[in-house]
Amino acid sequence: MLSFSTMFLRAVSSALEANHASAVTISHRMPILASLTFWPHPDSLKEANRMVMEKFEAMAEGTLAASRQMVDLSLRAAMGKADADDIATGMMAVAVAAAKPAQRRVRANARRLSKG
Numbered sequence: 001m002l003s004f005s006t007m008f009l010r011a012v013s014s015a016l017e018a019n020h021a022s023a024v025t026i027s028h029r030m031p032i033l034a035s036l037t038f039w040p041h042p043d044s045l046k047e048a049n050r051m052v053m054e055k056f057e058a059m060a061e062g063t064l065a066a067s068r069q070m071v072d073l074s075l076r077a078a079m080g081k082a083d084a085d086d087i088a089t090g091m092m093a094v095a096v097a098a099a100k101p102a103q104r105r106v107r108a109n110a111r112r113l114s115k116g
Contacts (some may be wrong), residue, residue, distance in 0.1 A: 004085060007092045013060070018103040021110035028113035054109075058102040066098035 002010075030053065032044050073090035076082040082090065 001086075001089060001093075004092060006088045007089060007096065011092060011096050011099075014099070016105055018099075018106050021103075021106040024110040025106055025113055054105050058105050061101035062098040065096050065100060069094040069097045 015081065029047065032047050035041070036044050036048060069090070073082065073087070076086065076090070
């Protein structure tokens, strides 16, 4: 298992990357969403539907991944095989696992929307 400081630095780096990708995605989607009110177009409706569905999918995947990490950590702690550093590192692993699906999607959206 990685050390807490290594996991923390990776989490911060991922968060900064997701922040940038989110800004790119939002800047491309705002005109699409604004146009839905006055000029609904099938492509705009498709993008709006995609936007909502991917959030639900990312939430479900992140919840499952975080639950798996939490079960692993809980079992190790219950068996007496986890010290304070393991608990801190394990909690960071839970947070990273929960965020990973959303980060993956936001990066993919930024790439996809920047191309077209």
